[in-house]
Amino acid sequence: MSKPIAVDDKTFDDTVLKAEVPVLVDFWAPWCGPCRMVAPIVDELAEEYSGRANFAKVNTDENPGITSQYKILSIPTLIVFNGGQPASQVVGYRPKSELKKILDAALAKQRHA
Amino acid sequence: MAKEYDIIIVGGGPAGLTAAIYSARARLKTLIIEKAVPGGQIATTGLVENYPGFPDGVMGGELSQLMADQAKKFDTETISAEVLSLEVRDNERVIHTSEGDYSAKAVILAGGADPTKLGIPGENEFTGKGVSYCATCDGPFFINKVVAVIGGGDSAVDEGMFLTRFASKVIVIHRRDQLRATKIIQERAFANPKMEFIWDTVVEAIEGNEVVQRLQLKNVKTQERRTLEVGGVFVYVGLRPNTDFLKSILALSPDGHILVNEQMETAIPGIFAAGDIRVNAARQAVSAAGDGATAALAAEKYLSQVGH
Structure with missing residues (x-):
């Protein structure tokens, strides 16, 4: 069982930026309807990519630091970090197939590195 | 082999969920195919003050959750999948999705509409950035x-x-x-x-x-x-119906809405449309729910005629 990890302003650097595998970060908040639509998909992806990629969630209400650092002005926003850098970003609800594409692209790059 | 149902409903907003409540209560094997989770546009609306039965208003997210719970209570099945295409084979209507094929004798198209974009420079570039x-x-x-x-x-x-x-x-x-x-x-x-x-x-x-x-x-x-x-x-400049996958199959209005009669029947027997996806819709949660009921009753009648 692999599940997305909740990260905050303090743990973000270690958990996301210093990770050895790509990390998909889900920026969300409890009052956001579409975030609830994205959450189960992120959970499924965490299972499917277990061991190959990590998954994290940032509650934007509680973590204004990272939220403003990455200029998040819409949620849900999903960013795939690879080697400490944002590699791709999607805003709003996206089908699972599209999220798999950006994860696979990050994994392919990682192998070439 | 496609998984078989009596009725497949594409879209889980007020139209689709109401259709599901009606068809499940008619003891028809009912599947809802929803690209995200049930709710539709109303799920992201703030306080809804014009849905009858809620004199103090109801939050859109709560209203959609109540509708989804009610559909579930009557044993409606729901899957999360993207609909790719609709195929008409004699009496079978086959829906090809990102998660496999599903078939039924009757299909209710209730996929709603998404916000129209302005189509101006900077819009896509700054989506999510203001x-x-x-x-x-x-x-x-x-x-x-x-x-x-x-x-x-x-x-x-x-x-x-x-x-x-x-x-x-x-x-x-x-x-x-x-x-x-x-x-x-x-x-x-x-x-x-x-x-x-x-x-x-x-x-x-x-x-x-x-x-x-x-x-x-x-x-x-x-x-x-x-x-x-x-x-x-x-x-907030209007809505675009989610009918791209239907262009080659069904008659659409110039702006992409599905043409239906008063029974929510399209030109193809066994295919119905309800809610914001159909032509001349009032685009309200309550009228979408009404459409869903009309379509489900028409579909039930159709199924009894073709013998399901």
Whole structure:
């Protein structure tokens, strides 16, 4: 069982930026309807990519630091970090197939590195 | 082999969920195919004050959850999948999805509509960076900022009012000289000191540096151009029906809505449409629910005729 990890302003650097595998970060908040639509998909992806990629969630209400650092002005926003850098970003609800594409692209790059 | 059902409903908003409640209670094996989770547009709406039965209003998210619970209670099955195409084979209607094929003798298309984009420079570039289509999602990111709302209908004005909880000022930019919004919504908006209005004006471009900083405006009567500094822009200029996958199969109106008769029947027997996806819809949660009931009853009658 692999599940997305909740990260905050303090743990973000270690958990996301210093990770050895790509990390998909889900920026969300409890009052956001579409975030609830994205959450189960992120959970499924965490299972499917277990061991190959990590998954994290940032509650934007509680973590204004990272939220403003990455200029998040819409949620849900999903960013795939690879080697400490944002590699791709999607805003709003996206089908699972599209999220798999950006994860696979990050994994392919990682192998070439 | 496609998995078989009596009725497949594409879309889990008020139209689809109501259709599901009716068909499941008719003891028809019912599947809802929804691209996300059930709810539809109403799920991201703030307080809904015009759905009968809720005198104090009801939050859109709660209303959609109640509808989904009610459909589930009567043993409706729901899957999360993207619909790719619809195929008509004699009496079978086969739906090809990202998660496999599903077939039924009757299909109710209730996939609703998504926000129309402005189609102007900067819109895609700044989506998520100050351009938003969901005030209830993104309002709290614009505390003490000046934001613009584009449009003049119920959604534009209502969501603009919602944004005044966060923004220092909400400027509604409308291409006409009066609002289309319901009178009671207009009255509240005009009385709100944080709301301002720019009439007869269209937005030609959204500009900024990393995030939105200003809009380029044009007055459609005087042709005068000017720049407006804003921290964000919310777009409510109408809805586009989700019918791209149906173009080659069904008759659509010029703007993409499915043509139906009063029974919600399309030109193809066994295929029905309900809610915002159909032509001449009132585009209200309550009328979508009504459409769903009409379509489900018509589908039930159709199934009894063809012998399911």
